[in-house]
Amino acid sequence: MHYISQIMNKTVTPFDMPDGIDVAWCPGCGNHMLLKAVKSALHELGIDRKNLVMVSGIGQAAKSPQYIKANMFNGLHGRSLPAALGIKLANRNLVVVVESGDGDMYGEGGNHFLHAIRRNIDITVIVHDNMVYGLTKGQASPTSQRGMTTPLQENGVMLEPFNPLAVALALNAPFVARAYAGDVERTKEIVKQAIAFKGFSIVDVFQPCVVFNKVNTYQWFKERTVYLPENHNVRDRTGAFGLAIQQDKLLLGVFYRNEQRERYEDQMGIGTIPLYQSNPLDEEAFQKLVNNYL
Amino acid sequence: MYQDISMVFSGAAGQGVQTITGALLHVLKKYGCNVFSCSEYMSRIRGGSNSTEIRITEKKRDAYVRRIDMLFALSHNVVEHLKDRISSKTLIFAEKEKFGDQWGDSCIDTPLTKFAVEAGSAGFSNIVAAGVVLGMFGIPLELFTAYLQVKFAAKGEEIATKNCIAAKLGYSFGRDTAATANISLQISIPAAMPERVLMDGSTALGIGAVAAGCNFISSYPMSPGTGLLTFLANRTKEYGIVVDQAEDEIAAINAGLGASYAGARAIVTTSGGGFDLMQEGVSLAGMIETPIVIHIGQRPGPATGLPTRTEQGDLNLALHAGHGDFARVIFSPGTLAEIIDTTQQAFNLAQRYQIPVFILTDQYLLESVSTIEAASVKRRTVETFLVKTTETYQRYAFTDDGLSPRGVPGYGDGLVRVDSDEHDENGLITESFDIRRRMVEKRLNRIRSLMETACMPTFIGSVDQAETLVISWGSNRWVLEEALDVLGNRAFGGIHFSQVFPLNPVINSLFENKRLFVMENNATGQFADLLSFETGRRISRKILKATGEPFTVEEVVDALHQSDHE
Numbered sequence: 001m002h003y004i005s006q007i008m009n010k011t012v013t014p015f016d017m018p019d020g021i022d023v024a025w026c027p028g029c030g031n032h033m034l035l036k037a038v039k040s041a042l043h044e045l046g047i048d049r050k051n052l053v054m055v056s057g058i059g060q061a062a063k064s065p066q067y068i069k070a071n072m073f074n075g076l077h078g079r080s081l082p083a084a085l086g087i088k089l090a091n092r093n094l095v096v097v098v099e100s101g102d103g104d105m106y107g108e109g110g111n112h113f114l115h116a117i118r119r120n121i122d123i124t125v126i127v128h129d130n131m132v133y134g135l136t137k138g139q140a141s142p143t144s145q146r147g148m149t150t151p152l153q154e155n156g157v158m159l160e161p162f163n164p165l166a167v168a169l170a171l172n173a174p175f176v177a178r179a180y181a182g183d184v185e186r187t188k189e190i191v192k193q194a195i196a197f198k199g200f201s202i203v204d205v206f207q208p209c210v211v212f213n214k215v216n217t218y219q220w221f222k223e224r225t226v227y228l229p230e231n232h233n234v235r236d237r238t239g240a241f242g243l244a245i246q247q248d249k250l251l252l253g254v255f256y257r258n259e260q261r262e263r264y265e266d267q268m269g270i271g272t273i274p275l276y277q278s279n280p281l282d283e284e285a286f287q288k289l290v291n292n293y294l
Numbered sequence: 295m296y297q298d299i300s301m302v303f304s305g306a307a308g309q310g311v312q313t314i315t316g317a318l319l320h321v322l323k324k325y326g327c328n329v330f331s332c333s334e335y336m337s338r339i340r341g342g343s344n345s346t347e348i349r350i351t352e353k354k355r356d357a358y359v360r361r362i363d364m365l366f367a368l369s370h371n372v373v374e375h376l377k378d379r380i381s382s383k384t385l386i387f388a389e390k391e392k393f394g395d396q397w398g399d400s401c402i403d404t405p406l407t408k409f410a411v412e413a414g415s416a417g418f419s420n421i422v423a424a425g426v427v428l429g430m431f432g433i434p435l436e437l438f439t440a441y442l443q444v445k446f447a448a449k450g451e452e453i454a455t456k457n458c459i460a461a462k463l464g465y466s467f468g469r470d471t472a473a474t475a476n477i478s479l480q481i482s483i484p485a486a487m488p489e490r491v492l493m494d495g496s497t498a499l500g501i502g503a504v505a506a507g508c509n510f511i512s513s514y515p516m517s518p519g520t521g522l523l524t525f526l527a528n529r530t531k532e533y534g535i536v537v538d539q540a541e542d543e544i545a546a547i548n549a550g551l552g553a554s555y556a557g558a559r560a561i562v563t564t565s566g567g568g569f570d571l572m573q574e575g576v577s578l579a580g581m582i583e584t585p586i587v588i589h590i591g592q593r594p595g596p597a598t599g600l601p602t603r604t605e606q607g608d609l610n611l612a613l614h615a616g617h618g619d620f621a622r623v624i625f626s627p628g629t630l631a632e633i634i635d636t637t638q639q640a641f642n643l644a645q646r647y648q649i650p651v652f653i654l655t656d657q658y659l660l661e662s663v664s665t666i667e668a669a670s671v672k673r674r675t676v677e678t679f680l681v682k683t684t685e686t687y688q689r690y691a692f693t694d695d696g697l698s699p700r701g702v703p704g705y706g707d708g709l710v711r712v713d714s715d716e717h718d719e720n721g722l723i724t725e726s727f728d729i730r731r732r733m734v735e736k737r738l739n740r741i742r743s744l745m746e747t748a749c750m751p752t753f754i755g756s757v758d759q760a761e762t763l764v765i766s767w768g769s770n771r772w773v774l775e776e777a778l779d780v781l782g783n784r785a786f787g788g789i790h791f792s793q794v795f796p797l798n799p800v801i802n803s804l805f806e807n808k809r810l811f812v813m814e815n816n817a818t819g820q821f822a823d824l825l826s827f828e829t830g831r832r833i834s835r836k837i838l839k840a841t842g843e844p845f846t847v848e849e850v851v852d853a854l855h856q857s858d859h860e
Binding site: 050051055063069070082090114270274283293 | 545706
C-alpha cells in the first residue's frame with residue numbers, strides 16, 4: 001500500500017522523538033503521514049526546535065505535538081488558537097505551529113478560528129480534517145458530509161458541512177491552502193510555504209480516518225482530489241473563493257496569498273524582546289505612576 | 295453646621311454627575327479634607343436615575359452612608375429614586391424654574407442653568423453646581439479655578455475662562471446661601487497634611503498590576519471588571535504591556551495561559567458571568583502549573599443579574615472553579631492600599647507556586663473614590679522564578695516541595711513541554727497510575743506552604759477584649775470599621791480578611807471563646823460557611839445583604855445594636 005511505503009521510507013529529522021515512544025494513533029491513520037510531512041517541512045526549513053512551539057487542543061490529531069521533539073503546549077479542546085496567540089505575543093521570536101483536528105478547530109474552537117484570522121498573527125495552523133470525530137468514537141464533525149450515518153446521527157448528518165477554506169477567505173485570511181495527507185511530499189511542500197509565510201496561515205489537510213469514516217476513504221480522496229493548476233492566481237481572492245466552494249472536484253494546493261495584510265503583532269508595536277525579559281518598574285517610575293493621582 | 299457631611303448628586307445618565315463629583319473630590323482633597331465617593335447607576339447609556347454620594351469627613355471614613363444631608367437634584371425623578379434616604383433634615387438643591395415647587399420648603403432654589411448661561415452656555419451648569427458647594431463651605435475659589443485651568447487647558451483659554459466664570463457665579467451663590475441658611479462645614483484641617491493621592495479601586499488595581507510587572511492582559515469587556523483592561527490599554531507603550539481584547543472569556547484565559555507559558559506575567563479581568571466561561575482555563579492552569587492572575591469584579595447574579603450593581607456573591611465560584619484538585623489563592627482587598635498590595639502579592643504568588651491566583655473585588659470597591667497617603671503606596675519586589683533550561687530539562691521534574699523549576703520556550707537549551715493531559719516529568723501523556731498518583735501529590739503539595747504563609751487578617755478595634763468578633767472580607771472593611779466606631783461598644787471587635795483562601799491556620803486561636811458574626815454582601819453567607827468549614831467553629835450570626843447595594847454604615851450599626859440586646 002502506498003501510505004505504508006511512505007512511512008517505511010523514514011527520514012531522520014531533529015524533531016524525531018526517541019524510538020519506542022508509544023504512539024496512540026491507529027495503524028493506517030492519515031496522522032502518521034501528516035506527522036512525517038510536518039517534521040520534514042520543519043527540518044527542511046532549518047527551524048531550530050528550541051525556538052519552535054507546537055500548540056494543540058485535544059483529540060487524536062492534537063496529539064501530534066507529543067510526537068515532535070520541540071516545545072509543546074498541549075492545551076484544552078478547541079483552545080489551541082488563543083494559547084498560540086498568547087505565546088506569539090509574549091515572544092514573537094518563537095515559531096508557533098498549531099496542529100489540531102476538524103472538531104477541535106472548527107467546532108469547539110470555531111469562534112477562536114474566526115477571530116484569529118481577523119487578527120492575522122504570524123502562526124501556522126494545520127488542521128487534520130478527517131470529517132469525523134475519532135477519539136469520541138465516530139460522531140459527526142463540523143466537516144462531515146450530509147447524509148453520513150454515525151452512531152449518533154443514525155439517520156445521517158443533517159447539517160451543512162463547514163467549509164474552512166471559504167470561511168478563511170471570507171475573513172481575508174492571508175494564506176489559505178489545502179493538502180491531502182496521502183501525498184506526503186506535496187503536503188510537506190505546502191506546509192513549508194505556510195510556515196515560511198509571515199502571517200496567519202491555514203492548511204486544511206484531508207486525511208482518512210480508517211476506523212470511523214467509511215465514506216471518506218483513501219480511495220474516495222484519491223478519486224476526488226486534484227491539485228490547482230500551475231497557473232492558478234494566488235492573489236485572486238474572489239477566484240479562490242469560487243474554487244473553495246466547488247463541489248465536483250476537491251482542489252488541493254495554495255488557494256490564496258496576501259502579503260499585504262498587516263500583522264497584529266506589528267500593529268501592536270511588539271518588539272523582539274520577549275516578555276520574560278521585561279524589566280519591572282524601578283522606584284522612580286513607580287513614584288511617577290502614583291503621583292499622577294496627587 | 296456639619297462635621298461629617300453626606301452630599302448626593304443625582305440625575306439622569308449623561309447629565310454630568312461625574313463632572314461635578316470629579317471636580318469636588320479633587321478640590322476638597324487639595325484643601326485637605328477626607329473625601330470619599332461611591333456611585334450607583336442603572337444599566338443604560340442615557341436617562342434613568344443615577345447618583346453619587348460624596349462624604350466630607352474629619353476622620354477618614356471611606357464608607358457608604360444612607361443618610362443624605364444635601365441632595366443636588368439634576369432631574370425630575372431624583373427624589374422619587376432616593377426617597378428612602380431623604381429625611382426632614384435633607385436639604386434639596388434644585389432649580390425651581392425647571393422642577394417647580396414640588397419639593398417644598400426643604401428645597402433651596404439653585405438656578406444652575408441661569409448662571410451657566412450667564413457664563414456662556416447651559417453646558418457649564420455642572421461647574422456652577424460644584425462652585426455652589428465650594429462656596430457654601432468656604433473652600434478657597436482659587437483651588438477650583440486652578441483645577442479648571444489645568445483640566446481645560448487643552449481646550450483653549452476661552453473655554454477655561456468661561457468655566458472659571460461659571461465656577462465663580464456658583465461660588466458666590468453658595469456663599470450667600472450658606473449665610474442665609476446658616477450652613478457651614480466644621481472640619482479641622484491638619485497644618486501638615488501628608489501628600490495624598492486620589493483614585494478609584496480600578497485605578498488602584500491597575501497600579502498594583504503595573505507595579506507587579508504585569509505585561510500581558512487578554513480580556514473581554516464586562517462591568518465592573520473592564521476598568522482594569524482600560525487602565526492597562528491606555529498604558530501599553532509606557533509600561534510595555536501587551537493588551538488583547540479577546541473574542542470571549544474562554545479565549546482570554548487561554549491566551550493568558552499561553553503568554554504565561556512563554557514567560558509573560560499575565561492577568562485576566564472579568565465579572566462572575568464572564569468568569570463562568572473561564573473555568574476550564576483555571577483547571578488548565580492547575581494542570582499545566584502555569585501562573586495566572588484572575589480578577590473578578592463581582593456584581594449580582596445569577597445570570598445577567600444587576601449588571602451595574604454590587605455584590606459579593608462569587609466567592610464560592612472562585613473557590614470551586616475548575617474541575618479536579620489543584621491549589622489556588624483568593625485575595626479579597628477592601629481598601630486602596632490593600633488592592634495595590636494584594637495585586638502585587640497575587641502576581642508573585644502565582645509565579646512562585648505556579649498556580650491561579652484570584653483577586654475578588656466588586657462594583658462598589660472598584661468604583662468608589664477615596665484618598666491614600668502617597669508614601670503608603672508601596673512597591674513590592676517583582677519576583678520571577680524562571681530558570682534557563684538545559685538539554686536535560688524536564689518541566690515537571692519531581693521535587694520535594696512539588697514545585698519544578700519553570701523554564702520558558704526559547705530560553706536555554708531545553709524544551710518546555712506542557713500538557714493538559716496527565717503527564718510524566720517530560721510533559722508527555724501518560725496513563726501510568728503510579729505517575730498519576732505522584733503528580734496529584736506534586737500539585738497539592740504546595741497547599742501546606744500556601745496556608746502557612748497566608749496573609750493574616752486585620753484587627754479592627756479591641757479584638758482581645760471583645761466578646762463578639764464581627765468578620766468582614768473584601769469591600770466591607772471600611773463600613774465595618776466605621777460601624778464599630780459609631781457603636782462604641784468594646785464588646786465588639788472587628789476582623790477583616792484581605793485573603794479568604796487558603797486561611798492561615800493561626801486564625802483559629804483568634805476565635806477562641808469568641809462569638810463570631812460574619813457580614814457579607816451576599817444572600818447565603820459564603821465566607822461564613824467557608825470559615826466555619828475551615829475552622830470548625832460556629833458562626834453565631836450572618837449579617838447579609840443582597841439587594842444589589844452595598845451595606846450602609848447605619849444598617850450595620852443597627853444590626854450590631856440588635857445583637858447586643860438579644
